[in-house]
Amino acid sequence: MSYVAPEKVTFKYRLEGFEQAWVEAGAKRQAIYSFLPPGHYAFHVIAANNDGIWNEPGVSLPFILLPRFWQTWWFQFSGAVLTVLAASGMVWFETRRRMRHRLEKLERQQAVERERARIAKDIHDDLGASLTHITMLSQAPPDPAGVPAAVAANLDRIHDTACELTRSMDEIVWAVNPQHDTLDSLAGYLNRFANVYMSAAGVRCRLDFPLQLPARPVTAEVRHNLFLAFKETLHNVASHAAAAEVCVTLQLEADDLVLLVTDNGRGFDPVQSPAGPSAKPDRFSPGNGLANIRRRLLEIKGRCEVHSAPGRGTTVKFTVPLPKFSPPQTPNAEIVSSLLTTPAAPAPRV
Amino acid sequence: MMKKPDMSIAVSIVDDDAPARGILAEWVSRAEGFHCVGQHGSVEAALATLPGEKPSVVLMDINLPGLSGIEGVRRLKPQLPGTQFVMLTVYEDADHIFAALQAGACGYLLKQTPRLELLESLKDVYNGGSPMTSNIARKVVQAFQRHEPAPAPEQPGSDTLSPREREVLELLARGYLYKEIVDVLKISRPTVNTYIRRIYEKLHVRSRSQAVARFSRFSLDRIG
Numbered sequence: 001m002s003y004v005a006p007e008k009v010t011f012k013y014r015l016e017g018f019e020q021a022w023v024e025a026g027a028k029r030q031a032i033y034s035f036l037p038p039g040h041y042a043f044h045v046i047a048a049n050n051d052g053i054w055n056e057p058g059v060s061l062p063f064i065l066l067p068r069f070w071q072t073w074w075f076q077f078s079g080a081v082l083t084v085l086a087a088s089g090m091v092w093f094e095t096r097r098r099m100r101h102r103l104e105k106l107e108r109q110q111a112v113e114r115e116r117a118r119i120a121k122d123i124h125d126d127l128g129a130s131l132t133h134i135t136m137l138s139q140a141p142p143d144p145a146g147v148p149a150a151v152a153a154n155l156d157r158i159h160d161t162a163c164e165l166t167r168s169m170d171e172i173v174w175a176v177n178p179q180h181d182t183l184d185s186l187a188g189y190l191n192r193f194a195n196v197y198m199s200a201a202g203v204r205c206r207l208d209f210p211l212q213l214p215a216r217p218v219t220a221e222v223r224h225n226l227f228l229a230f231k232e233t234l235h236n237v238a239s240h241a242a243a244a245e246v247c248v249t250l251q252l253e254a255d256d257l258v259l260l261v262t263d264n265g266r267g268f269d270p271v272q273s274p275a276g277p278s279a280k281p282d283r284f285s286p287g288n289g290l291a292n293i294r295r296r297l298l299e300i301k302g303r304c305e306v307h308s309a310p311g312r313g314t315t316v317k318f319t320v321p322l323p324k325f326s327p328p329q330t331p332n333a334e335i336v337s338s339l340l341t342t343p344a345a346p347a348p349r350v
Numbered sequence: 351m352m353k354k355p356d357m358s359i360a361v362s363i364v365d366d367d368a369p370a371r372g373i374l375a376e377w378v379s380r381a382e383g384f385h386c387v388g389q390h391g392s393v394e395a396a397l398a399t400l401p402g403e404k405p406s407v408v409l410m411d412i413n414l415p416g417l418s419g420i421e422g423v424r425r426l427k428p429q430l431p432g433t434q435f436v437m438l439t440v441y442e443d444a445d446h447i448f449a450a451l452q453a454g455a456c457g458y459l460l461k462q463t464p465r466l467e468l469l470e471s472l473k474d475v476y477n478g479g480s481p482m483t484s485n486i487a488r489k490v491v492q493a494f495q496r497h498e499p500a501p502a503p504e505q506p507g508s509d510t511l512s513p514r515e516r517e518v519l520e521l522l523a524r525g526y527l528y529k530e531i532v533d534v535l536k537i538s539r540p541t542v543n544t545y546i547r548r549i550y551e552k553l554h555v556r557s558r559s560q561a562v563a564r565f566s567r568f569s570l571d572r573i574g
Contacts, residue, residue, distance in 0.1 A: 124413070128440040129367050135462040136373045159464075166462050170441045179445075188444045192485035195525050207484055207525035211492055248525075 008050035016042040016060075038067035113178040116220070120177035123169060131169065134162040175224040183213040183257070183322075186223050187250055190230055190259070194248045197231075201238035203263075204245040210252070216322055218257075222300045226259070226320055229296040229304070233261050233316050236289055241265025241314060252322075259318040267308040359476045362388040362405035364396045364422060365438060366414050370461065374409060381469050393422035401429045407472055410455070412439045412446050420450045427454035427554075434475045448489045452557040456550050457481045480546040487522035490553055494519075509556040511549065518545045 012022040013031050017040055025031065031043070046058030069075060138159040140152060147155075174180055174189060187209050198205035237246050243265030251258050290306065293316075297304045302320035361378045363386065365371040371389050378386045387403040390396035394416055400408070408426070412419040423435045437450045437458035447458050457480055459471055471481065482490075494511055511519065514535075521531050531542050 124441060129370070132367070132440055132461040133369050133373075136370060136465075139465050163462050166440070173441055174443075185444070188485040188488065191488060192442060192444065192483055195484040198525075199527055204530070205525040207523070209488060209523075211488065211495065 005050040010048050011045055012047075012054075013043065013045045016044060022046075036065055038065045038071055040064050116176050116178045120173045123173050123176070127169060128166070128173075131162055131166050135159060135166060138162060171224075171227065175220050175227070178220070180223065181217050181219065183216050183218055186218050186226070187213055189223075189227065190248070190250065193227070193231065194234060194246075197234055198238065198246055203238060203243055206245065206247040208247065208249040210250065214252070218322065222302075222320060225296040225300045226257075226302070226318065229293045229318060230259065230261070232289055232293050237261065237263045237265065237314075241267075243313065253319075255322055255324065257318075257320045257322055259320075260315060261317075262313065262315045264313045267310050267312045267314050269310055270306060270308055359384050359407060359472065360387045360403070360405045361385070361407050361409060361472065362390070362396075362400055362403050363409045364390045364393060364400070364414070364419065365409070365411040366391050367411070377465050377469065378472075383473065384469065393417035393419065393425075396422060397425060400426060405430075405433055406476055408433055408435045409438050409459075409472075410435055410450075412437050412443075412450060412458075420446065420453050423450055423455050424453040436472065436475055444485055444489060448486060448493075451486070451490075451550060452493075452553055454554045456547065478540065478547060479543045480550055482522055482546050482549075484523055484525050487519055490549060491519055491523055493553060493556070509552050509559060511552060515545050515549050515552075518542060519549055522546075 007027060010027055011025040011029065013025055014020075014022045015031075015033060018033065018036065023031070031045075040062070041064070042060050042062040044058055044060040046055055048054045138155050140155060140159075141147060174185075180186075180189070191207055191209055194205055194207060234246070237243055241263045243263035246261060246263045249258075249260040249262070251260075290304075294304050297318060297320070300320055302318060305317045305319075306314065307317070308314040361384055363371055363374050363378075365374070368391065371391070375386045375389050378384045387405050388396075388400060390400060393414055408430075410419040410422055414422070417425075419437060423437075427433075427435060434457075435450075435455040437447060437455050438461055439447065439458055440461050442458075442460065450458065457471070457475055459468060463471070471479075474481075494516075517535065518531060521534065526534065528539065528542050531537075532539055535542075
């Protein structure tokens, strides 16, 4: 110790249990430690006098820093346990909520499907039978001699109207019945309609449909709108195109359904036609047929492209996005179809 | 199937819709070359008495309460192998029509078909014709492709299509009309009819042998 020049005395200190090296404190007489974890410590100080001679043994002060209650192991442990419990509880609750949500959605969907099936059945059974009677009774009698011409003409008209009504109802029943919410049913329906309609119109019809289509759901809305757009397109071909042949192609491109209607008729100029003297609602001029078709495709988030040139025929291309394949949508149908297909596997040789 | 062309065609009708059944019976009775041998309101009733009537053609409604018309054909056809079953339907439900063809029917008619056209179709069926539309042809092709390993190896060829039959079927599925097939394949109209008939018969045989295979597999599974 030196009292000669106390301002020249320098210090070094070290906190045992916290650091290994000595801290040069200079002439400062303060040591500050913040954030010391709880534990056993010993504070050592050595000093050097104005001649620079160190007092090696120095002095030391042992002390114990007691933990605060939140620094105790049992508090931290139970805290961790509680956090884990709370987190897993939230996950469990959320999963349950989602499952219940999905179940409710499925139930709602099934309720809607049941209702659709019922409506389809009612239309079929009640209206269908009476309409059939009308079409049968309104046909020209086998001995037309005794029937006045006016009555016969009216009868014909009644018959045609009833037939037309039956066809419209067929379309509605097909669209409404959830049993037909498949790509294959859609393909079959378009196929048959094109075949029957074009052969009645006297236009050769060629169909190129894939034989196997993936089991993807197609909503009634998509089926109905696409069918009506298709029907209108074929109507245009039959009544305006003067075509000898129409070719209908259905294909899948990624997640899109693509339907092509190509005829070899007289075609038209897509640029001039709308700009020209379009006082008369022409074939694909704005406002009429094509606008209708476009609107229908727009409703189902699809699009319609028309390519044509005078004398070169016309191609109408429908592109409709299909919903992503979602297996849980019709679990019952899945089970049924798997039940139906399993026994059809190669039969055992007995 | 050599029947005298001047022979009257015996028709039996199965339909639960009494007024429609009555009108059909009247049309058939009054038309030249036809006579109506029976009317039945259900398949159950027809099973009892229809075989005794020995009809040449049966008009069978698809949608019937109780046993469906499809089931009716399945049960009646083995008893009446020479009889042609034509399905009647208000709506062209391809699945039902196809099931009826598998059961042994040889065609279908819409109920709103005009009288003369209907009689003409019946005459055509009686004379060996077999109508098939493009979407039904497509379904038939699917059915023959789906179970390519033929389930009946002991009788080869009995339920697989010949190349010519396949060709006719594929043309039909692509929208060709019968008269266009006649032109393309350079065969006669009756030959086309024969091919279609055979396709229907094979479809029927195939669905039957598949039902048997399914049954034997099922019982084998049961036995263990």
